[in-house]
Amino acid sequence: xxxxxxxxxxxxxxxxxxxxxxxxxxxxxxxxxxxxxxxxxxxxxxxxxxxxxxxxxxxxxxxxxxxxxxxxxxxxxxxxxxxxxxxxxxxxxxxxxxxxxxxxxxxxxxxxxxxxxxxxxxxxxxxxxxxxxxxxxxxxxxxxxxxxxxxxxxxxxxxxxxxxxxxxxxxxxxxxxxxxxxxxxxxxxxxxxxxxxxxxxxxxxxxxxxxxxxxxxxxxxxxxxxxxxxxxxxxxxxxxxxxxxxxxxxxxxxxxxxxxxxxxxxxxxxxxxxxxxxxxxxxxxxxxxxxxxxxxxxxxxxxxxxxxxxxxxxxxxxxxxxxxxxxxxxxxxxxxxxxxxxxxxxxxxxxxxxxxxxxxxxxxxxxxxxxxxxxxxxxxxxxxxxxxx
Amino acid sequence: xxxxxxxxxxxxxxxxxxxxxxxxxxxxxxxxxxxxxxxxxxxxxxxxxxxxxxxxxxxxxxxxxxxxxxxxxxxxxxxxxxxxxxxxxxxxxxxxxxxxxxxxxxxxxxxxxxxxxxxxxxxxxxxxxxxxxxxxxxxxxxxxxxxxxxxxxxxxxxxxxxxxxxxxxxxxxxxxxxxxxxxxxxxxxxxxxxxxxxxxxxxxxxxxxxxxxxxxxxxxxxxxxxxxxxxxxxxxxxxxxxxxxxxxxxxxxxxxxxxxxxxxx
Numbered sequence: 001x002x003x004x005x006x007x008x009x010x011x012x013x014x015x016x017x018x019x020x021x022x023x024x025x026x027x028x029x030x031x032x033x034x035x036x037x038x039x040x041x042x043x044x045x046x047x048x049x050x051x052x053x054x055x056x057x058x059x060x061x062x063x064x065x066x067x068x069x070x071x072x073x074x075x076x077x078x079x080x081x082x083x084x085x086x087x088x089x090x091x092x093x094x095x096x097x098x099x100x101x102x103x104x105x106x107x108x109x110x111x112x113x114x115x116x117x118x119x120x121x122x123x124x125x126x127x128x129x130x131x132x133x134x135x136x137x138x139x140x141x142x143x144x145x146x147x148x149x150x151x152x153x154x155x156x157x158x159x160x161x162x163x164x165x166x167x168x169x170x171x172x173x174x175x176x177x178x179x180x181x182x183x184x185x186x187x188x189x190x191x192x193x194x195x196x197x198x199x200x201x202x203x204x205x206x207x208x209x210x211x212x213x214x215x216x217x218x219x220x221x222x223x224x225x226x227x228x229x230x231x232x233x234x235x236x237x238x239x240x241x242x243x244x245x246x247x248x249x250x251x252x253x254x255x256x257x258x259x260x261x262x263x264x265x266x267x268x269x270x271x272x273x274x275x276x277x278x279x280x281x282x283x284x285x286x287x288x289x290x291x292x293x294x295x296x297x298x299x300x301x302x303x304x305x306x307x308x309x310x311x312x313x314x315x316x317x318x319x320x321x322x323x324x325x326x327x328x329x330x331x332x333x334x335x336x337x338x339x340x341x342x343x344x345x346x347x348x349x350x351x352x353x354x355x356x357x358x359x360x361x362x363x364x365x366x367x368x369x370x371x372x373x374x375x376x377x378x379x380x381x382x383x384x385x386x387x388x389x
Numbered sequence: 390x391x392x393x394x395x396x397x398x399x400x401x402x403x404x405x406x407x408x409x410x411x412x413x414x415x416x417x418x419x420x421x422x423x424x425x426x427x428x429x430x431x432x433x434x435x436x437x438x439x440x441x442x443x444x445x446x447x448x449x450x451x452x453x454x455x456x457x458x459x460x461x462x463x464x465x466x467x468x469x470x471x472x473x474x475x476x477x478x479x480x481x482x483x484x485x486x487x488x489x490x491x492x493x494x495x496x497x498x499x500x501x502x503x504x505x506x507x508x509x510x511x512x513x514x515x516x517x518x519x520x521x522x523x524x525x526x527x528x529x530x531x532x533x534x535x536x537x538x539x540x541x542x543x544x545x546x547x548x549x550x551x552x553x554x555x556x557x558x559x560x561x562x563x564x565x566x567x568x569x570x571x572x573x574x575x576x577x578x579x580x581x582x583x584x585x586x587x588x589x590x591x592x593x594x595x596x597x598x599x600x601x602x603x604x605x606x607x608x609x610x611x612x613x614x615x616x617x618x619x620x621x622x623x624x625x626x627x628x629x630x631x632x633x634x635x636x637x638x639x640x641x642x643x644x645x646x647x648x649x650x651x652x653x654x
Contacts, residue, residue: 002643005486017437042494050561052557052560052561073563073564074560075563076560076562076563077479077562077563078563080559080562081562083557083561084554084559085554086554086558086560087552087554087557087559088558089555089558089572089573090555090560090577090651090653090654091576091651091652091653091654092653093653094628098561100562100564101562104563104564134652134653135653136653136654141439150562151562160561225490239604260547270574
C-alpha cells in the first residue's frame, strides 16, 4: 500500500538526519502506529509520507506508484490528515470544514452536502444540529470527531493521524478511541497513526513501529508480539512495567466465554425471584427491560424489602460492556462492580451474558501459553520480520 | 455508563443562546444609532450658529454651501484616495512580508515605513511639495507615505497571529499556499487589518487638512483662510467640519468592521 524506501530527511542547518534511511511497508487496511520518545522523528516521518516535508533522499511508493515527484498538493488530497490541534477553521461552519477537500476536488453542492450529512452521522453527531454550527460551539471531543469526518470527506484510502487524541481528556479519549476502532472495522482504511503513548499504540494498532532517534525502527510488529517478545532493551524500556496488564487491552470481551446469570424480565414476582436467586447461589438477580437491556440488580435484601420493587435495587449501568470492549476495560469495571462481574451486551444494548474474573484469568493464561509456544517455534525470533526490509 | 457506548447527544440550549445573541444585537443597534444622531445634532448646532452670525463679505465668500461642499469633496477625495492606495500597497506588502521567504527583508521594510510616520506630517508634505511639486497628486502621495505603517503593521500582525495549526491542517489536506492565504489566513486576519485601515483613515482625514499648504484644497483651506484673514468664525467652522467628518468616517469604519468580521470567531 505505502512503501517507504530508504527515506532520509536532513533539515537545513542540522548535521544529524531527523529521519535516517527509513524503509518500511505499510499494508493496506491496517492501523500502523509510529510510536517513540519525543524527538525520535515520528511526526517528521508521517509528514514525509504526504510530503508536507520533502524528503532529502529516498522514495515514497503509493499503491505501486512512485509519488516522490508528483504534485504534492494533489497527493495530499488523496490522504486524510488529522492533527493533534485538529485545526478546524474557526470562521467556517462544521459543514464547510468537512467540505474542504470535496470542494477542492470540484464536487457539486448536492453531493458535497449529502456527504457532509453522512459523515456527521457516521461520527455520531446529528447533522441537523451541528451542520451550521461553528467550531467554537463544540466540545473538544466533538471537534475531534469533526476533524476525523473532515479527513474522511473525500473517502481517501489512507488516513494520516498525528496524535489525534493527544489533547483530549482521558475519559473522552477512551471513548473516541473505541468509536474510532469501531469505525475502522467498517471503513478499513490504511491508517498511519503517530503517538508517544505506548498504551494508545497497543490499543489502537494492528502493527506498531517503535522508533528510536532518527526514526530508526527498533521493532515493527503486532502489539501482542511486541509485548510478549520485545526485540531489545530499548523496546523493553519503552513498553515499561505491567506488560501483562497492557496485554489485556489486546484481548476483547468477545474472546472469553460468557457465564450465565439469573435474569428477570417483565412482571416481577417476589417469590419467583427469590427462588431463582437462592437456586443460583449468586448475590443478585439482574432485571432486564422489555428490550432485554440490563436495568438493575436486585439482592435478597431488596426482595425482602417492603417498598415497591421499582424503587429498590442497584443500577446496572456501571457494569455494562460491549463485545468489542477490551478485557482491560472489563477488568476495570469488574473491580468496582457490585457483584464482581461485568454484563456483556449486544450492539443494541440487549443482555448477552456476564464475565467473571476466572474467565479473564483463563484467557490471559491462553495468551501467555500461545506466546511461549510461538517463541519455541521461532527460536530467537528476530525483531525484523518480513515487513522490515 | 456503557463502555464504548454511543456518545450522549448534547442537548442544544437554543433559547438561552438566542436571548444572549438578541441582547448583543440590541446593544449594537443602540451604538449604531447613537453616534449618527449625535453627529447630526452637532452639525445642526454648527449650522444654526453660523446662521445666527452676521457675516461680512470676506466670511460670506467662504461660509456658503457651495464653497463648503467643494472643500468637503476635495477633503473626502484626498482621504479616500490615499486610503485606497495605502490599503492596496500595505496589504499586499504585508502579505509578501509574512511569507516564509521574506523574513530577511522584514526589518528593512519596517524601517522604511517607520521613517514615513516618524517625520512630522507637515514636514513631509512640505518636503514632498518642494522636491516633487505641489497639487492634489503629491498631497495624496504624502498622505500615503504617512499612513502606510498602521495598515502594514496590522496586516502583518493579523496574518502572523493566525494559528499555525490551521495552516498545517489546510496544507495537510492539499490546499495550495494561495488557497490557504485566501481562505484561511486573510479571512482570519480581517479584524486586525480593518483596525489598521480605520486608523489610517482617521490619520488621513486629519492630515488632509495640511494639504492646503501644497494647494490641494480640503477643509484646510477654511482653517488657513480664517487664520490668515483673521476671521475666527471661518477657522472654527473649518476645524469643526473636519472633526465631524473624521467622526463620521470613524463610525462608518466601525460598522464595516462589525459587518466584515468573519462569523464564528
